[in-house]
Amino acid sequence: MRFLKGHGTENDFVILPDADATLDLSPVDVAALCDRRAGIGADGVLRVVPTKLCPEAAGLAGEAEWFMDYRNADGGIPEMCGNGVRVFARYLVDAGLAAPGEFAVATRGGVKRVRLGATGDVTVDMGMPRVLGDSRALVDGRECRGVNVNMGNPHLACAVEEPVAGFDLGREPGFDRGVYPEGVNVEIFNMVGDHRVSMRVHERGSGETRSCGTGAVATAVAAAHAAGETTGTWEVRILGGTVTVTLEEDTSYLSGPAVLVASGEWPAVL
Numbered sequence: 001m002r003f004l005k006g007h008g009t010e011n012d013f014v015i016l017p018d019a020d021a022t023l024d025l026s027p028v029d030v031a032a033l034c035d036r037r038a039g040i041g042a043d044g045v046l047r048v049v050p051t052k053l054c055p056e057a058a059g060l061a062g063e064a065e066w067f068m069d070y071r072n073a074d075g076g077i078p079e080m081c082g083n084g085v086r087v088f089a090r091y092l093v094d095a096g097l098a099a100p101g102e103f104a105v106a107t108r109g110g111v112k113r114v115r116l117g118a119t120g121d122v123t124v125d126m127g128m129p130r131v132l133g134d135s136r137a138l139v140d141g142r143e144c145r146g147v148n149v150n151m152g153n154p155h156l157a158c159a160v161e162e163p164v165a166g167f168d169l170g171r172e173p174g175f176d177r178g179v180y181p182e183g184v185n186v187e188i189f190n191m192v193g194d195h196r197v198s199m200r201v202h203e204r205g206s207g208e209t210r211s212c213g214t215g216a217v218a219t220a221v222a223a224a225h226a227a228g229e230t231t232g233t234w235e236v237r238i239l240g241g242t243v244t245v246t247l248e249e250d251t252s253y254l255s256g257p258a259v260l261v262a263s264g265e266w267p268a269v270l
């Protein structure tokens with residue numbers, strides 16, 4: 001089975017082209033592909049399938065030719081992946097399946113419009129973040145208060161006083177299961193300048209990752225909220241680089257690098 005490997009600010013993905021919609025991707029297969037010692041290694045899998053051949057997305061076929069079937073490293077099926085959409089778009093253009101410029105990608109979180117050139121950064125319209133109040137997490141034994149932001153998938157973005165570099169995110173943070181029955185992605189961030197934050201994240205289903213696109217937007221929303229703002233542009237520094245988030249009255253944008261780095265054959269037939 002042919003695969004590619006790509007990443008967006010080091011949030012890395014195994015890409016599986018599936019033009020005939022024949023791959024039967026089980027959670028065990030996904031976990032094996034994402035295993036960093038026994039497999040290819042990644043934070044998640046992006047299956048690239050024509051929207052019209054995918055029953056769960058067929059209704060979106062008129063708007064978007066391709067459906068991003070995203071899976072977390074543990075095989076779970078989340079609603080959205082912001083960096084995944086950017087890498088998915090880069091793959092479509094590099095493979096000649098879409099022309100550079102602007103086009104739509106279908107996701108479980110709805111249709112997302114992307115903008116990219118033949119090379120360089122990829123921007124995705126992430127839609128309107130939904131702010132659902134406050135909640136708390138226990139991160140590395142420290143209680144953190146944050147903003148509950150839904151980006152299609154659930155986030156808790158917590159401003160912390162101590163430098164984010166000093167936290168151990170190796171274990172899943174504790175959180176309120178009444179607020180997040182399906183689990184949550186937890187971000188911690190420091191303000192490090194004017195409209196500039198430093199963020200780390202523990203992702204549901206993938207553990208600590210070096211970047212998270214939906215998490216970067218959620219963090220910008222929480223930082224803006226703390227500053228009494230609702231619009232503006234935020235630089236979000238993560239372990240894997242920097243992304244830019246623009247908050248507008250009725251939507252949000254995520255921009256940053258997205259690259260393909262390898263391709264090969266996975267011996268198993270799925």
Ligand SMILES: N[C@@H](CCC[C@H](N)C(=O)O)C(=O)O
Binds near residue numbers: 211
């Ligand atoms: N890394 C992603 C988010 C992937 C999904 C997340 N782990 C979840 O379970 O909701 C991003 O770039 O947004």
